[in-house]
Amino acid sequence: MAAESGRFFPFPARARIAGWIVFVVVLYFGDWLTYAVSLALFRLDPTTVPDSFFIAYELRAPEPGGFKYFYTTWQRYRSAERPAIGALRLAEPSGRMPIKGGWVTFQVLEDDGERQLVEVSYDGFYRSASRYEAHADRVVPVAYRSRGWGDPASTHAIGWFGSLLLAGAAGWLTMLVATRLIRLRAT
Numbered sequence: 001m002a003a004e005s006g007r008f009f010p011f012p013a014r015a016r017i018a019g020w021i022v023f024v025v026v027l028y029f030g031d032w033l034t035y036a037v038s039l040a041l042f043r044l045d046p047t048t049v050p051d052s053f054f055i056a057y058e059l060r061a062p063e064p065g066g067f068k069y070f071y072t073t074w075q076r077y078r079s080a081e082r083p084a085i086g087a088l089r090l091a092e093p094s095g096r097m098p099i100k101g102g103w104v105t106f107q108v109l110e111d112d113g114e115r116q117l118v119e120v121s122y123d124g125f126y127r128s129a130s131r132y133e134a135h136a137d138r139v140v141p142v143a144y145r146s147r148g149w150g151d152p153a154s155t156h157a158i159g160w161f162g163s164l165l166l167a168g169a170a171g172w173l174t175m176l177v178a179t180r181l182i183r184l185r186a187t
Contacts, residue, residue, distance in 0.1 A: 015178035023171030030163035049141045051075040053130045054120040056095070056106035060086035069095045071104045071120060074130075077139065088134045089116050099124055117142070 011019070053074035069090065072083050094107045102124020109131075110117035116134045121127070128146035132139050 011175045011179050012182050015175045015182060018178045019171040019175035022174040023167045026170040027163050027167035030166045033163075049074045050144055050146075052122075052128055052146070053132075053141060053144050054104060054122055054128070055088075055130065055132065055139055056090060056097070056104070056118060056120045057083070057085045058087040058090060060084045068092075069097055069106065071097055071099070071106075074141065087136075088139055089136060090118065090134070 051073060054071050055074065055077050056069055056071050059068060059070055069092075070083070072085075076082065090106065090108055092108075094105070096103055096105045098104075099122070102122065104120060104122050106118055106120045108116050108118055114135065117131065118134050119129055119131045121129045126146060128144065130141070131143040132141045
């Protein structure tokens with residue numbers, strides 16, 4: 001007995017096309033939205049700072065023609081191998097530093113003279129943003145966001161999974177509604 005055409009996927013071709021288009025669009029923007037709102041959802045406890053949390057700092061003695069600012073990870077900042085940091089409070093309101101495969105940028109969001117609220121963004125293999133308060137002698141982590149809400153080893157996992165579920169549901173509902181509309185127009 002031969003299987004009927006469309007028996008296991010009972011949607012007309014136009015409904016399937018509409019569903020796939022919605023799936024792709026929602027997957028793309030869902031991933032972006034997951035990244036954008038993760039800053040509001042994930043506030044840091046100083047004891048749970050991810051290793052991929054970046055800190056920007058001013059170099060003690062920048063090389064001529066070199067960069068005045070550089071970055072380090074939270075893990076390295078807290079270790080004995082701490083880099084030679086000139087100042088944690090940044091003199092410029094924003095800047096950009098090269099990194100293998102991307103860029104690290106910083107922006108001073110607030111500066112009240114004693115402390116600065118700084119956001120350091122990494123855009124390379126994955127995207128993340130670290131927000132912290134910089135004082136003259138210390139850094140206090142405030143928030144961190146990334147697609148994976150964690151370290152690079154699990155980057156994209158949570159964001160992609162949530163986006164995939166949302167996109168699948170939106171695509172399936174689009175196919176159902178489009179099939180119903182196609183059948184109503186045919187009658």
